[in-house]
Each structure stands twice: as structure tokens, then as C-alpha cells.
Amino acid sequence: MAIRNIRVDDDPILRKTSRPVTDFNERLFDLLDDMKDTLYKSGGVGLGAPQVGVLRRVVVMDVSEDRSDYIELINPEITSIEGSQTGSEGCLSLPGLCGTVTRPMVVKVKAQNREGKWCLYKGEGLKARCFCHELDHLDGILYKDKLDEGECLYRTDAE
Numbered sequence: 372m373a374i375r376n377i378r379v380d381d382d383p384i385l386r387k388t389s390r391p392v393t394d395f396n397e398r399l400f401d402l403l404d405d406m407k408d409t410l411y412k413s414g415g416v417g418l419g420a421p422q423v424g425v426l427r428r429v430v431v432m433d434v435s436e437d438r439s440d441y442i443e444l445i446n447p448e449i450t451s452i453e454g455s456q457t458g459s460e461g462c463l464s465l466p467g468l469c470g471t472v473t474r475p476m477v478v479k480v481k482a483q484n485r486e487g488k489w490c491l492y493k494g495e496g497l498k499a500r501c502f503c504h505e506l507d508h509l510d511g512i513l514y515k516d517k518l519d520e521g522e523c524l525y526r527t528d529a530e
Contacts (some may be wrong), residue, residue, distance in 0.1 A: 372404045374412050376484040377463050386462055386511040387427045389419075392445050395487045399429075403443050403485055405416075406431045411438065415463045417501045419508030422464050423425065430482075430505040434497045440473045447482035447506055456496065460514045461527065462502060471522045472514050 378385055407494040410418045410431050418428040421459045454476030478499040480492045494502045504514055515524055
């Protein structure tokens with residue numbers, strides 16, 4: 372397992388569409404393990420494979436404070452959304468910046484696990500926001516593309 376470099380905003384890979392995972396093998400397992408280590412080392416709550424330079428439909432997440440809700444999503448698809456929430460978002464690929472984005476309040480996702488089995492997930496609040504944010508990465512979309520009207524990015528380290 373290793374910590375991978377997180378690609379930042381000017382990297383063109385972040386704007387490309389990821390390909391589906393078709394082979395559930397050691398290469399995939401190494402990617403998942405490296406992404407988990409990278410996520411925890413960075414202090415983030417979610418990480419998409421394009422953020423570590425891999426154009427595959429893979430996401431890892433853990434929105435819990437105690438790091439007890441780790442999940443791996445392979446070939447994820449949003450199957451339903453409900454309600455809305457507006458809040459601040461940041462991104463490991465846009466370090467030091469935040470912006471206000473409206474997302475669904477409840478999101479259901481279908482995804483494969485590392486064995487290739489399809490699973491269903493439901494997220495509310497932050498988890499729903501994270502599902503949407505990370506799945507956007509798989510389609511080359513950054514949260515700054517979805518800022519609420521009239522909003523702009525702001526620095527998190529500004530005094």
C-alpha cells in the first residue's frame with residue numbers, strides 16, 4: 372500500500388471521463404488500498420480515482436469522524452435523489468479553496484464492491500453530498516463547476 376499524489380486543478384486528467392472497471396484483480400485491489408491510504412493521510416472524506424491519476428470509475432469514502440464508515444464504490448451510479456441542501460464544499464484537488472454548492476439531501480447509489488458484487492448505498496446530508504461530489508469526479512466535473520449562482524471560490528486559509 373502506498374500514498375499516491377493527488378492531482379490538482381490544472382491537471383487535465385481531472386477533466387476526463389473515467390472508464391468502467393471490468394477486471395476485478397490485484398491491480399484494482401492495489402488501487403483501492405492506495406486510495407484508502409491516500410484518503411486517510413490527506414484528511415479528506417472522499418477520493419475519486421482520477422484524483423490520483425487513474426481514469427477508472429472508482430471512489431473511496433469515509434465521512435465519519437472516527438473513520439468507521441469506509442466504503443469502496445466501483446462503477447457507481449446514482450439511482451435516486453431527494454430534497455436539496457446548500458453548503459460549503461472543498462476538494463483535495465482544489466487545496467485551500469471552498470465554495471457554496473447545492474446538492475440533493477438524500478442520494479441512493481448502486482455500485483460494485485471489490486468482489487464485483489452489486490450493492491446499494493443510501494446517504495443523507497454530508498454522505499449524500501460526498502456521493503455526488505465524488506461521482507462528479509468520474510465524469511470530469513469539479514465542484515467549482517457547480518457553484519451556486521453568484522457564488523465564487525474563497526480561500527479557507529484567509530484571515
